[in-house]
Amino acid sequence: MGAVTRPNEIYIERLNKSYSQQQTAGDLHYIIQDVDLVVKGGEFFVLLGPSGCGKSTLLSLIAGFVSKTSGHLRVGEKEVDRPGQDRAVVFQQADSSLFPWLTVRENVEFGLRMKRIPSARRKEISDRFIGMVGLKGHENKFPRELSGGMKQRVQLARVLSNDPGILLMDEPFGALDAMTRRTMQRELVKIWQETDKTVIFVTHDIQEALLLGERIGIMSAGPSSRITDIYEVPLAYPRDLAAPEFHELYNRIQAHFDE
Numbered sequence: 001m002g003a004v005t006r007p008n009e010i011y012i013e014r015l016n017k018s019y020s021q022q023q024t025a026g027d028l029h030y031i032i033q034d035v036d037l038v039v040k041g042g043e044f045f046v047l048l049g050p051s052g053c054g055k056s057t058l059l060s061l062i063a064g065f066v067s068k069t070s071g072h073l074r075v076g077e078k079e080v081d082r083p084g085q086d087r088a089v090v091f092q093q094a095d096s097s098l099f100p101w102l103t104v105r106e107n108v109e110f111g112l113r114m115k116r117i118p119s120a121r122r123k124e125i126s127d128r129f130i131g132m133v134g135l136k137g138h139e140n141k142f143p144r145e146l147s148g149g150m151k152q153r154v155q156l157a158r159v160l161s162n163d164p165g166i167l168l169m170d171e172p173f174g175a176l177d178a179m180t181r182r183t184m185q186r187e188l189v190k191i192w193q194e195t196d197k198t199v200i201f202v203t204h205d206i207q208e209a210l211l212l213g214e215r216i217g218i219m220s221a222g223p224s225s226r227i228t229d230i231y232e233v234p235l236a237y238p239r240d241l242a243a244p245e246f247h248e249l250y251n252r253i254q255a256h257f258d259e
């Protein structure tokens, strides 16, 4: 018997995606081609690659938003063919995912309300995650009254309150100013350490990848993009930007993109 698969483990083998039904194997019009990847349950994995290489496409495949052309894609024991409550996506722009007519608390509790969780329990859960993302005291504000960083925190609290085993994050801090971005990166690491979720985090920023990931998968430029290399990051959290090991890894990864 093989090892027991955790429900928040992701298994990808020879995964292909083409947006045209007419494409056949070997055709250069695949967006991603022959992607192999296993992400362990509870792991923080970063997908790093140049703009347009297919990072969001791979994330959307894992989310079940788009269907694969061929290959295997499993979450736990199940082949992915649609979105599921075991996976949640955090997008770059919180605006498109928050309801402007609901307060911070109502936005965070939205999924719980849909699941008909009683209000006392909803409040307990939303209090926990609003606190965790540092929004205590802002519960009754509407999205229009919040900064970009605060909206992104609401999005994260809402996703966490639904308790998915897997967080799929598509450049979630890309639109934030540098200082807010650093704070959010630190807090995300803390939240991940507290909740044992699997995180797949998409970025094209090497420094961000090195601050966050236990492993970093490098995607080649598209079309027919693949994960060409995987780096282990053997540095303790919180990561020290000034450490020589950090610079050394940064330079090795940068070299991929200079070729």
Ligand SMILES: Nc1ncnc2c1ncn2[C@@H]1O[C@H](COP(=O)(O)OP(=O)(O)OP(=O)(O)O)[C@@H](O)[C@H]1O
Pocket (backbone or CB within 6 Å): 019, 031, 049, 050, 051, 052, 053, 054, 055, 056, 057, 058, 204, 222
């Ligand atoms: N619905 C679609 N139909 C056709 N082509 C698409 C579709 N969605 C994405 N693509 C193409 O797939 C390729 C990869 O796009 P994707 O958004 O996955 O890249 P990315 O690495 O996330 O880029 P970025 O870092 O700029 O967000 C691009 O060439 C894009 O034009």
